[in-house]
Amino acid sequence: MxxxxxxxxxxxxxxxxxxxxxxxxxxxxxxxxxxxxxxxxxxxxxxxxxxxxxxxxxxxxxxxxxxxxxxxxxxxxxxxxxxxxxxxxxxxxxxxxxxxxxxxxxxxxxxxxxxxxxxxxxxxxxxxxxxxxxxxxxxxxxxxxxxxxxxxxxxxxxxxxxxxxxxxxxxxxxxxxxxxxxxxxxxxxxxxxxxxxxxxxxxxxxxxxxxxxxxxxxxxxxxxxxxxxxxxxxxxxxxxxxxxxxxxxxxxxxxxxxxxxxxxxxxxxxxxxxxxxxxxxxxxxxxxxxxxxxxxxxxxxxxxxxxxFITTNDAIEDIKNTSVTYELNKTNGQYANSINAIFSHDLNNSIQIKNHEIRNHNFLVKSRFRFYQVIEQFQNGLKKGATDLFTGKDISKDLLNKLMVEFSKHELLFINNGKEISKVPKNIEVVETLIKSIPTRKHSQRALRKLEPAPAQLTIPDDLCHYDTNEPRTLTVREMARFQSFPDWYEFRSKVTTGGDMRKFEVPQYTQVGNAVPPLLAKAIGETIKKHLNEIL
CATH class of the missing domain: 3.40.50.150 (Vaccinia Virus protein VP39)
Structure with a gap:
């Protein structure tokens, strides 16, 4: 053979x-x-x-x-x-x-x-x-x-x-x-x-x-x-x-x-x-x-x-600070080093990890993302109650009191005189006022869960935000690629994102990553097929 x-x-x-x-x-x-x-x-x-x-x-x-x-x-x-x-x-x-x-x-x-x-x-x-x-x-x-x-x-x-x-x-x-x-x-x-x-x-x-x-x-x-x-x-x-x-x-x-x-x-x-x-x-x-x-x-x-299971924390914690320039095989990520070794590539010199540029968010988006990050940590079924509060549903006084106990453990993102401020809300009325100031029609958005694998929906970048409260932002293309098991040397080309009627035919970087077959999965299936062919031919 x-x-x-x-x-x-x-x-x-x-x-x-x-x-x-x-x-x-x-x-x-x-x-x-x-x-x-x-x-x-x-x-x-x-x-x-x-x-x-x-x-x-x-x-x-x-x-x-x-x-x-x-x-x-x-x-x-x-x-x-x-x-x-x-x-x-x-x-x-x-x-x-x-x-x-x-x-x-x-x-x-x-x-x-x-x-x-x-x-x-x-x-x-x-x-x-x-x-x-x-x-x-x-x-x-x-x-x-x-x-x-x-x-x-x-x-x-x-x-x-x-x-x-x-x-x-x-x-x-x-x-x-x-x-x-x-x-x-x-x-x-x-x-x-x-x-x-x-x-x-x-x-x-x-x-x-x-x-x-x-x-x-x-x-x-x-x-x-x-x-x-x-x-x-x-x-x-x-x-x-x-x-x-x-x-x-x-x-x-x-x-x-x-x-x-x-x-x-x-x-x-x-x-x-x-x-x-x-x-x-x-x-x-x-x-x-x-x-x-x-x-x-x-x-x-x-x-x-x-x-x-490999978690989101395993996958992207080592590159969460986007103000830093990261180089291939010089991060602390065990998972990243593993996939870089599995899918090795001939590189004579150290190279900068590409596709890790953040998108610019205004205060409304960042504050909203911070809210998602915080409620993702809520226990005893209170996340649903917080989501209902955010979407304008009627909430009982007892549930509001329970929610406030949880909110009092976390800082939300406010704006005061044009300056963004992270602080713990004083009462539930402050939370409700903030919510009213950051409305959205897109209720599919949520924060990643740090200690679980990422969800499958990766083609639309605004659907997910980072789990770290110091990073109220969408994921970069590189972080998305990490979730799909692409090595860090693999560079995505063409436009980063698109919109409007061009969505009908354009395939920008985020969509390329989201639609891809994870290389580690393809490898496992390929090895099985190769084993069968080697056995019989």
Whole structure:
């Protein structure tokens, strides 16, 4: 068996999956990503290509190729800010029949890539001949069904099918699909015959089975794999039928494999009546409910248990003072030093840790964040009472008295003659007056809990604030990246944040980090797949 396995990354994002798979022993053949903004980060860190510098120098990219664009290859400046949903009529392309795809990032729509492959069977033949070990990616799947009746004009509903179709063309040994927990929730489609309930995870499993892959499905949580984040994720591992057959010979009585084989045969037998196959005919394994199965035999092995999860304090305490310039591997964080060692990088000199700039907040925002930080420490269910007080709900006198006991233990942030002052409120009326002066319509905001893993919602920076009362602020991109298990040398590129209508197509740094697959999680899954391939090939 070769030491380095090969993989193709679809829906590559900023590179979290590729970074983790590389550490697990997979060598990237090529990648595809829709967004040029996320692609810029991927190219910089994974392929060592600085698209921003090339743009300023008016040079062409050599490793990052546009499948379609409205701009020529010598106009990188506009390409990097291009709306990827506007390229269907783009007349420029960097792909031709003689293209060498090795170590390339293909920026653009996967369906445009599939069109290119359909028109170039020689390239498809060459890809098949390479016997790629793994194709991985995370397409949006939440409302996907093979029936395809719901939101027909929503292109996202077809992306899982595009992923499966790509696997059917290239025929890798294995497939890895990652998605949010929501993929397991049922959704309803309506037509002239009535309403129909579907499960996207099941429909995706059928799609890969139709392409000749036997799926194994699971619900993981990143916190069990050393990631300081409570992040549930659906994972589908699928094995090409001949590969699965060899794996099953080694594990003939394994119930997980037997269940997957039964489902695969059912899909093949009923491929013209797939609606007859329901959630009762297949299952996914939840790490919370089927913990004993995550032992590394078929499903990834847990590395952390409830009593040793990595916390937010472990992840970011060593870089909380944003007035300090931190250098790589020179902080006191044991967790940071660990991930920097796992995902090592050739750096001749010490470098400044990037993406750690704070956002400017006015008094209203800082005072509000301080309030969230304080009430996060309240005990005996009083946090809800404080939240109700903040949102204007009626509070009983007895509860107000109990709340005041808690508030008297903490300093809130006030303003007096234009100067910000931290002080303990004298009475509940002072608290209520402060609350009225810092109103918000956004009640999803909260402070991090210092001694727990971070929550999964990381794409919108204003939803979370730091746990330290001396730091009433949102998290920096670097702190968010720590929660996702990115090493400190990994630099996020393009805009930091965005807003308005541009949210529809721009993927700034915060979104790149929040949408990424945690590299430590990808590493754990990749090591399991590599073990299986090494055992049978």
């Amino acid at each position: 070769k030491n380095k396995l090969t993989h193709i990354e679809l829906f590559a994002g900023c590179g979290g999956m590729s970074l983790g798979l590389d550490s697990a022993g997979f060598e990237l053949f090529f990648a595809n990503e829709l967004s040029p903004m996320a692609g810029e980060t991927f190219a910089y860190n994974i392929l060592n290509e600085n698209l921003s510098s090339l743009s300023k120098e008016k040079k062409n990219a050599s490793k990052s190729l546009w499948i379609k664009s409205n701009y020529p290859e010598n106009d990188l400046e506009n390409r990097l800010r291009e709306n990827p949903f506007s390229t269907s009529i783009g007349k420029f392309s960097d792909l031709d029949k003689n293209i060498n795809l090795k170590e390339k990032l293909l920026i653009g729509n996967i369906d445009h890539l599939l069109d290119f492959l359909d028109n170039n069977p020689k390239i498809v033949k060459e890809l098949k001949a390479k016997n790629i070990d793994l194709v991985s990616g995370g397409p949006p799947c939440q409302s996907f069904s093979l029936a395809g009746r719901r939101e027909k004009n929503n292109h996202k509903n077809q992306l899982p099918l595009s992923f499966a179709r790509f696997a059917g063309l290239v025929k890798p040994k294995t497939v890895l699909l990652e998605n949010v927990k929501g993929i397991t929730a049922p959704f309803t489609e309506a037509d002239e015959e009535g309403k129909h309930k579907y499960y996207a995870w099941l429909e995706v499993s059928k799609a890969f089975a139709l392409e000749g892959y036997v799926p194994v499905c699971m619900m993981l949580n990143s916190k069990y794999f050393g990631v300081p984040q409570n992040r549930p994720r659906f994972i589908l591992q699928a094995y090409r039928k001949d590969v699965f057959t060899k794996l099953k010979k080694l594990q003939a009585k394994n119930e997980i494999l037997l269940t997957s084989e039964k489902f695969y045969n059912l899909v093949i037998t009923n491929k013209h009546n797939l609606e007859n196959i329901t959630e009762k005919d297949f299952k996914y394994y939840d790490i919370e409910n089927n913990s004993e199965l995550f032992d590394g035999i078929i499903l990834p092995k847990k590395s952390h248990l409830n009593n040793d």
